[in-house]
Amino acid sequence: MSHAGALRAWRVSLGVYRARALERAGAKRAKNSLFLNRETSMHVVRSPSRRGAWFRRIAAVAAAFAPGLVTADYRLNFPPPETSIAANILDLHNLIMIICAIIFLIVFAFMFYAIVVHRKSRGYKAATFHDSARLEVLWTVLPFLILVGMAIPSTTTLIAMSDVSKSDLTVNVVGYQWKWKYDFPEQDISFFSTLSTPREQIEGKAPKGENYLLEVDNPLVLPVGKKVRLVITANDVIHAWWVPQFGIKKDAIPGYINEVWMNIDKPGVYRGQCAELCGKDHGFMPVVVNAVTQEEFEKWVVAQKQKASAEAARADKVWTRDELLAKGKQVYQACGACHGPNGEGVGPFPKLAGSKIATGPVAAHLSIVLKGKPGTAMQAFSAQLNDADIAAVVTYERNSFGNKTGDVVQPAQVKAAR
């Protein structure tokens, strides 16, 4: 298959080209002298192309509009694939894109020739033909044959993607508004993965970090070189689990169980995002996968188990008011997405400052946190948070934002209320 080779070469050249553009834009951003700038580009680009010049201009325009923000890390095609399936998809995509581009150029060469030559201002007299059965058959059959040619590699790739049998490891993925839960049923590990970019960066009060919006507190850790099966569903609304470099995007749907598989080539951190609109913070639920060697993966499993048993022990003791408030403030981060960092409410989401629930009976407060409010975005947190977390956050809510109930709620009360 010579075309596959050509495609790969093309992909490599795109990558090289991207690196060049990156360096050039980087040089521009550094506001170096013209001389240094030229030196940099001479160093990087041995044979500057016209296309390159065009992109340099675009980068310059972009840089002019937002100095300091430009990362020059843009790309023109898929991120580098890290699984064999993702590589197949990229080849397929490039193949089809090239075919489409060639057809486009040929067809519109005719149109632009006609526009230039067959114009009245040149004195061109109109012909009178208006039909040709032969042509109509030709341009019906020819596209059909091209389509058959496209369908064959698409079908084989799709069949390969659908084979989830003989996996080495299974991970259950559950979408929540707006976080991911990962369960390792064979290893008995379970945890949530939430955006870790600070609020200040989003609101422009602090400089944005390198992995802005694509970083989480607990990444999914997976071994490389193993066939990993993901079993995907959702708790509340539809989400979609997506890591571009794995070539996987699958909807997480309440009541449905979807399966995908992947075999990651090499260790590294791979980032993606929720791809299905899932409400207010849809743009703020990234996916981060930390691919490690089998030994490191096993060490991680042991560490996770130790962490879980430590958490369980803490839930049984009696907490002081200060401990509860400190822990509660931490847990409240997630609640604040809707109820506001200071309990002031956000849009349709109710405020907690002075609210009936946060200042009324403890039992009603515990009940809504544990069981949620059906038909709204208020979820049941009983499965998401342990007794200590819920005791802490309820205590915090009842003694913050101007709420002065003085109540202290202990994990044991939460256990009883479940």
Place this chain on the structure above:
Amino acid sequence: MATAAHHHDEHPTGITRWMFTTNHKDIGTMYLLFALMMFLVGGVMALIIRAELFQPGLQITDPHFFNQMTTLHALVMIFGGVMPAFVGFANWQLPLMIGAPDMALPRMNNWSFWILPFAFTLLLSTVFMQGQGGGPSAGWTIYPPLSVQGGIGTDFAILSIHMMGISSVLGAINVIATILNMRAPGMTLMKMPLFVWTWLITAFLLLGAMPVLAGTVTMLLTDRHFGTSFFDAAGGGDPVLFQHVFWFFGHPEVYILILPAFGIVSQVIPTFARKPLFGYDSMVYATASIAFLSHIVWAHHMFTVGMPITGELFFMYATMLIAVPTGVKIFNWIATMWRGSMTFETPMLFAIAFVFLFTIGGLSGLMLSIVPADFQYHDTYFVVAHFHYVLVTGAVLAIFSGVYYWLPKWSGHMYNETLGKWHFWLTMIGMNLTFFPMHFLGLAGMPRRIPDYALQFTEFNQIASVGAFIFGLSQLLFVVLVIRTMRGGAKATEQVWEGADGLEWTLSSPPPYHSFATAPVIK
């Protein structure tokens, strides 16, 4: 005879003329002006979106309001902009093109227009109810369970969709009744101008699609308020069922939005190429096959929901097939231009741009049909780029082309050609700057419907935002041009365009308030 003609020539004035009119020309004008207003309203929403996306971080909207903007932008542009614009064209042009005195059901015609302002008042009023949750915010596709969570805005949207649906179905019935019953003697089906053909087929698509939408949003309404669980897995329902039913409406809807555009372009290109449309018969058959295929490809909008592989293969093959009749149309338009004697007035410029840019959207559509690759494209800016290339550089460019083409006939005045050309070129620059970089954003991995994004997406978003403001502001030129042409300007001749051919060009410009009171005879 003379007294009868006199009786029919009454010409009411004032506000009641517009409220009670049953005249296809008045109703057509109202549809078109309504569409223009909605185009501007939806455009402002798009600019709010693009302003927020100019740089990473949250600057001018909160995420909840951002979601309302994306949702309303789509609903307003589809149901308030493009569809009413095409119905406006149908009202003005169908009777003139087939030699009928008016639409077949004139009173219903009045009603189907006047439902629309109420529907959109209902929909847009939700923006002012931020305390109750604001407008619908689950995307125009209103997928449950997310849409079941929404505030009162979702209910307003559902009821306004019902009203828009009634309006569209009434309009479609009227179009079918008019075309099948009111053609002048000798105007056989295969002699009808292609615009009439595409509208006839579109009307059948509307009849097939809109009731399905009404049904599915009604199920959503009862899920929200009356305890049913059609789409709630916890109650034995199925969230994916909604998507199947929605897209069973949604995909024919795509062709409802583009077939009349094909019709307009098929009128404009022969006029300015001074050469008859190439392959008229195959154009008709291609339109009909597109309409048929549009009903059996809906699940290509939902390849990632986890369908069985046989289902995915079927929908992939069926979708790829649409490229064949669509290709036939593009080849025929180019063959019409080939060896013509072309001039490039504004309508022709827009028509050529339509053929060229719509094809980009068509080819990216073909790419999207390839299931494994679609897993990467799905719900990214690649899809956003694709459907804006078919809807904006497709449908909207065809609407501009049609307005410039027929405005002299409707108003009796020539528009300002220089202003028209400025509008064309600024629109070209603006829209391509806006939508072309979105292809790259999508391939690089930017999901759609997000108010904030990772840093590597900054550059192309900035280009797109700058383009959007150029595109948006240049539409003010169009508004100025239309108002100036309606008020005065050089007198237009009957023929208007040297190469124009068809019954409407045999009438004066503007045509009499009641035209073809006596049917013309077509040889």
